[in-house]
Amino acid sequence: MIRALLEEALRTREPGRTVVCTVGEGAWPDGADLPEEVAFHDLDQRPASVQHVRRETAASGTRSCGLTLLLAATPTDLRRAAAHLAGFPRSARIVVLVAAAAPHLDPPFPVLPGLGPWGELVDSRVRRAGDQGWAADLYFGAPVPLIPVVSALAHGMVGGRRERPLPVLAAVRGPDAGLWRPGDARSNRTEHVDAILDTTASGYTLPEDAPPRTRRAPLGEASWADLGSLGAYVPERPAPDQVPPVDERVVNPIGFTRTSEPVTGTLEDHDGRWHLVVGENVRWSVPGDGTVTDVHIARARDLRAVEIVWGRHSGPLAAVRAVAALAAAGVPLVSGPAPSWATGLGQETLARLRSVRMSDLDDEDEREIHSIRTRRAAMREHGALARWRRMGAELGLDTDTCPAVSVLLCTRRPEMVGFALRQIARQRGVETETVLALHGFDRKIPEVAAEIRAFRASGRELILHEPDPSLALGTVLDRSARTASCHMLAKMDDDDWYGPEHLADLVSARTYSGADLVGSDPEFFYLETLDTTVRLSGESEKPAKHASGCTLFLDRGVLEEIGGFRPLARGVDSQCLAGVQLAGGRIYRTHGCNFVVRRKSEGHTWTVGAGHFLRREGKGQLPGWRPSPLLEPDPKDAPVTCSSLPWGAPEPVREGTGPVVEAG
Structure with missing residues (x-):
């Protein structure tokens, strides 16, 4: 198919110079031939040189091509082509052929920057090239530089926010x-x-x-x-x-x-x-x-x-x-x-x-x-x-050698302040600023004051505020977000367990996915009244419509664009996710091994009983508290349980005694 599209482009070219470039092993289709008058460049063999850059800087509208064809083996190769295109003449028609692409990548629809050659665009066509490839054919009213066009097409394939x-x-x-x-x-x-x-x-x-x-x-x-x-x-x-x-x-x-x-x-x-x-x-x-x-x-x-x-x-x-x-x-x-x-x-x-x-x-x-x-x-x-x-x-x-994240933490439970702050203090690979909203109680409560002093003594940044108890959860979260100073915001709940690389993994997923909002797959649930851990089946490492509300992670600018957290007492997380989708944003769900959701008999904004999770379990249920090994749990924060082992670890057995039961 790539060969047929190459031959079609050459057959329909207008008078003028034609340049063909390849990048990546296997970009050139078998059996294809070029007319003698067509200039050919293998970008893998073309170094980015001072002379090429000077030629690019001095380029004028008189030095141009009627057609430039770029054949890339994959989107990975297309993304590195721009560095080697300096010095090429401008072109009135640009055709980009990608021989194959991973199934999760998007078509090469150009992501248009604020400035550039796009005001000259007359016609464009994007179509499939066989089962795995893509073709983009763009006509311009006047010759335009190659680099911004190729970069916009490459960005279109990986998708997401502005890179x-x-x-x-x-x-x-x-x-x-x-x-x-x-x-x-x-x-x-x-x-x-x-x-x-x-x-x-x-x-x-x-x-x-x-x-x-x-x-x-x-x-x-x-x-x-x-x-x-x-x-x-x-x-x-x-x-x-x-x-x-x-x-x-x-x-x-x-x-x-x-x-x-x-x-x-x-x-x-x-x-x-x-x-x-x-x-x-x-x-x-x-x-x-x-x-x-x-x-x-x-x-x-x-x-x-x-x-x-x-x-x-x-x-x-x-x-x-x-x-x-x-x-x-x-x-x-x-x-x-x-x-x-x-x-x-x-x-x-x-x-x-x-x-x-x-x-x-x-x-x-x-x-x-x-x-x-x-x-x-x-x-x-x-x-x-x-x-x-x-x-x-x-x-x-x-x-900046270490990413900075503002953690939004809202609690109505004085007894959970220390636990929640310890989940943040154990995070590694990121710098954190915690915005702690004490929703309905005073910071002067002795046990609360002691936990706050201990957290600050660790060197972590902490911003405290005490919103009026009558305010809805969404309003409190929105005020917390406006108080935060980092451009990346993470929402964490006060009663759930988080592994030490929870935030670092979300930062990484934000980078490689390009998504507007990232979160984790909700998998591990500890049903406190039954002393049972349930693991749900789910799909992770993919774009999705839903992620666990206690793991939402987004940029401050994205939150502002969707109007902030809605002033609701319930459904704040789902409305945030819906807002990103309605604004044309992308949600990405990474793995769910970094946290365990604690389900008590009461006190949750999501009011479903333990039976809901038992009916949905897809990976099984185990007695006791059974987190993923990635949680690296602190025994101090483990629940009182009949068994405290990593998920999948066999119960230790002593000869003649049966299973060993570990008290919390």
Whole structure:
């Protein structure tokens, strides 16, 4: 189909220059030919150079094309194309063909910025290209620059709100520019940048007043022969920050499922190239530069696990890059002893890969926990956002190295203040500001005052207010949101248990999903009157219409756009979710292993009995308090129970005595 669309575009072109570009392995359709007069560029072989950027800056309307065709193998490849398009002539018609895309990604409808070439748009057409591909054909009344058009189409495929730029405004030069700044249409700038990243083999001269420069080895120069040799860019034990980062907007946990086929794969080499082998068949091959794309990930989702054999790929950095992408996407990975050059993967990620055996992952709960722990480590060490935060600090730039979140906590129960504050105090990977609303009681109650002093002594920020008891819950939450100072807001309840990476996982999901509101899948419920834990079946790591109200996480701007929390006593969470949908926003639901909902006999705004959960249980029910291992519970806050064990852990048995019952 891509070949037919390519030939159709060439056949219907107007008089004038025609340029064809490809990006990504497999972008060029088999059997296709180009007329001799058509200029061809392989963007993978076209470095982002100073000369190209100068040509882009000096471009005028007289130097233009009638048609520019860009063929991308996947959306992952399309997102890195912009960095290599500097210096191309403007074009009156732009055709973008994407050979294949992961099923969860959107069509390439352009997301239009406030300024740009779109006032010249005359006609556009977006259509399917076969079962997995997409085609966008745009006509303009006058020639327009390529980069903003291609960037808008790429953003349209990943969807979500306007993309947050990477922390450092960096100009990148060299053959790997698109790998280091994926999705960044500004990486070809020459002026008003914070830093310059040089991925050229020989470097280039900078003026005296140039911003700070850092260098990284181009993947083409980081071969096995170069590893550890005198004067080589890559030491024998490379660090994670020497590996191009993972583009988390397209390579991420979206699409992960708890269930899988009873089939495993191996990542192994044949003739110096890595392949994903399932049974006796090669399912896909890793490109030479180690780029694992959204399509590769989608074609591995059905596997129970993948074993890393650690053969040789094209080079050590490319090999590490491929493993890092699979790990960041949550593909369950298993590894034996790793070679010395695998240090580029990072100690935490390597440890996770070696923490389980293939047989352990036959249990779907164990498989999900391993996936979450591994992708956390990989995102921290290899995600583009985290990587550029560290690189900014390395260059002496003032970049935020830790995300800041305002937690909105409203309670009518003095006895729950200490418990609720401890759930926030245990959060790691984020900085928190807590806005605590004491709804109907005084901060001077001795036990309340003591808990507040203890929380503040830990160094955490705390803002207190005492709203009138007559105010509705929604009004109190809205006032709390207006009091908060961080741009990210999280709602937490006073009686539920939260794992220490609850907020960090929501921040990560916000980044990779691009959603306007994120939340968790409501799975674990502790029925206090029955001393029973129920786990509901659900679907996570996907766009959704609903998320648990005690995990809602959104930007301040999004809350303002939907009119804030509605002044209601009940249904505040559902109305917030509905408001985001009605405003055209996107909701994303991540995993539900970070919290347990406590259900008492009374005192809930959602008034359903224990029978509601018992009827809906899909993963089973267990006696006692049985949270996910990711909760890492503090025994101090465990309920009085007949059994306190992680979900899925067998009851300890002593010979001749039966189950051991643990008191709370």
